[in-house]
Amino acid sequence: MAVLDGADLAIETRGLRKTYRSVRGRSVGVEGLDLRVPVGGVHGFLGPNGSGKTTTIRMLLGLVRPDRGTATIFGHEVPKRLPEVVGRVGAIVESPKFFPSFSARRNLLLLADGIGAPRARVDAVLDEVGLTGRAKDRYKGYSLGMKQRLAIAATLLKDPDLLIFDEPTNGLDPAGIREIRQTMRGLADQGKTVLVSSHILAEVEQIADTVSIVARGRLVASGRVADLIGEGAGASSVRVRVAPEDTTIATSVLESGGLLVRREHDALLVDGAGDAAQVNRALGERGVWVRELTPMQADLESVFLGLTAHETPGGHTHRGERTKRGGPPPEPAHSAQPGPTTEVGA
Numbered sequence: 523m524a525v526l527d528g529a530d531l532a533i534e535t536r537g538l539r540k541t542y543r544s545v546r547g548r549s550v551g552v553e554g555l556d557l558r559v560p561v562g563g564v565h566g567f568l569g570p571n572g573s574g575k576t577t578t579i580r581m582l583l584g585l586v587r588p589d590r591g592t593a594t595i596f597g598h599e600v601p602k603r604l605p606e607v608v609g610r611v612g613a614i615v616e617s618p619k620f621f622p623s624f625s626a627r628r629n630l631l632l633l634a635d636g637i638g639a640p641r642a643r644v645d646a647v648l649d650e651v652g653l654t655g656r657a658k659d660r661y662k663g664y665s666l667g668m669k670q671r672l673a674i675a676a677t678l679l680k681d682p683d684l685l686i687f688d689e690p691t692n693g694l695d696p697a698g699i700r701e702i703r704q705t706m707r708g709l710a711d712q713g714k715t716v717l718v719s720s721h722i723l724a725e726v727e728q729i730a731d732t733v734s735i736v737a738r739g740r741l742v743a744s745g746r747v748a749d750l751i752g753e754g755a756g757a758s759s760v761r762v763r764v765a766p767e768d769t770t771i772a773t774s775v776l777e778s779g780g781l782l783v784r785r786e787h788d789a790l791l792v793d794g795a796g797d798a799a800q801v802n803r804a805l806g807e808r809g810v811w812v813r814e815l816t817p818m819q820a821d822l823e824s825v826f827l828g829l830t831a832h833e834t835p836g837g838h839t840h841r842g843e844r845t846k847r848g849g850p851p852p853e854p855a856h857s858a859q860p861g862p863t864t865e866v867g868a
C-alpha cells in the first residue's frame with residue numbers, strides 16, 4: 523500500500539472510529555481510519571456505498587462526534603479547534619438550500635451577506651464555475667448540474683484553501699459530471715486542496731492526484747493514483763474468450779491454478795495471471811482453445827477489487843460476477859477492465 527508520507531497535510535485522521543446505535547445493536551460507520559490528505563491537488567476519497575466516507579466527512583466538519591481517534595485540518599485539531607480553521611474550509615455535504623425564485627446571483631449575494639463574504643466575490647465565483655452567462659436565471663430553472671455548480675460556487679465565496687465535496691456528481695448526467703470534474707480540477711490547479719468522495723472510482727481517477735480507498739470503514743489503499751495503478755499493473759490480468767461450451771471448464775482450470783476468475787459477458791477476466799502465455803498454456807494443456815487473449819491495463823477499480831476481494835464474498839460489480847467464492851482470502855490481485863462502467867459494489 524502506497525502511503526502519503528512526507529507531504530504537508532491538509533487533513534489527517536488517526537484511528538478515527540464512529541459507531542451508530544440502532545434497533546439491531548451497534549453498527550460501525552468508521553473503524554479506526556487513518557486518512558492523510560496532502561495540501562494541494564485533488565484527493566479522491568473512494569469506496570463503496572456504506573464504507574464510511576460521509577461519516578468521516580461529517581466528523582471532520584464537526585457534524586458527528588467520533589467515538590475515538592483524532593482528526594486535524596491544516597494541523598488544527600477538529601472539532602475542538604474547528605472555529606480557528608473553519609474559514610479556510612468550504613464543503614458540500616448535503617444539497618444546499620437556495621431560493622427557487624431568485625436568480626443564482628441573488629442567491630449568492632444573500633449568502634455572501636449572511637456569511638460575511640465580500641459581495642465582489644459573487645461574480646468571481648460564478649465565473650469560476652462557468653455560470654456567468656446564466657447568473658440572472660432563476661434557480662428553479664437550473665439543471666441538476668448547474669445547481670451543483672452553484673453549490674460549489676457558494677463554497678468558494680470565502681475563498682477557502684480546502685474544499686470538501688461529498689459525492690458531488692450524484693444524479694448528474696455525463697455532461698454534468700464532466701463539468702463538475704473540470705471545476706474541481708480547475709480549483710486544484712489554482713493551488714486549493716479538493717477532497718472529493720465518490721463510489722465511482724474511475725470517475726475520480728481521471729482528475730485525482732492522490733486517493734484514499736476505504737472499505738467497511740477502513741483504509742485499504744492510499745497514495746498517488748499513478749503509483750497505485752502502477753502497483754496494480756504489476757499483477758497483471760488477462761481477458762480470455764473461449765467457446766461458450768468451454769467456459770465452465772476454462773474457469774475451473776484457471777481457478778485450480780490459483781487464479782481469480784470473473785465472468786464479464788461472454789469473456790473471463792483472470793486476475794493475477796502473471797502473463798497471458800501462462801493462461802494460454804494452462805488452457806491449451808487441457809484442450810481448451812483460446813479465441814481471444816488480451817492483457818489488461820490496471821485501473822483504480824481493479825486495484826480496489828484486488829485489495830478487497832476477500833472482504834466482499836457476496837459482493838460483485840455490475841461489470842461481472844466473481845466466479846471464485848469461499849476459500850481462503852486470496853493475495854491482493856489487481857485486474858483491469860476497459861469500458862465506461864465504474865461503480866463499485868459494496
Ligand SMILES: Nc1ncnc2c1ncn2[C@@H]1O[C@H](COP(=O)(O)OP(=O)(O)OP(=O)(O)O)[C@@H](O)[C@H]1O
Nearest residue numbers: 542549550551570571572573574575576577578721
Ligand atoms: N445516522 C446513522 N445512523 C445509523 N447508521 C448510520 C448513520 N449514518 C451512517 N450509518 C451507517 O454507517 C455506515 C457508513 O455510512 P456512510 O454514509 O458514512 O458511508 P458512505 O461511504 O458515505 O456511503 P454512501 O456512498 O452510500 O454515502 C453505513 O453502514 C451506514 O448505514
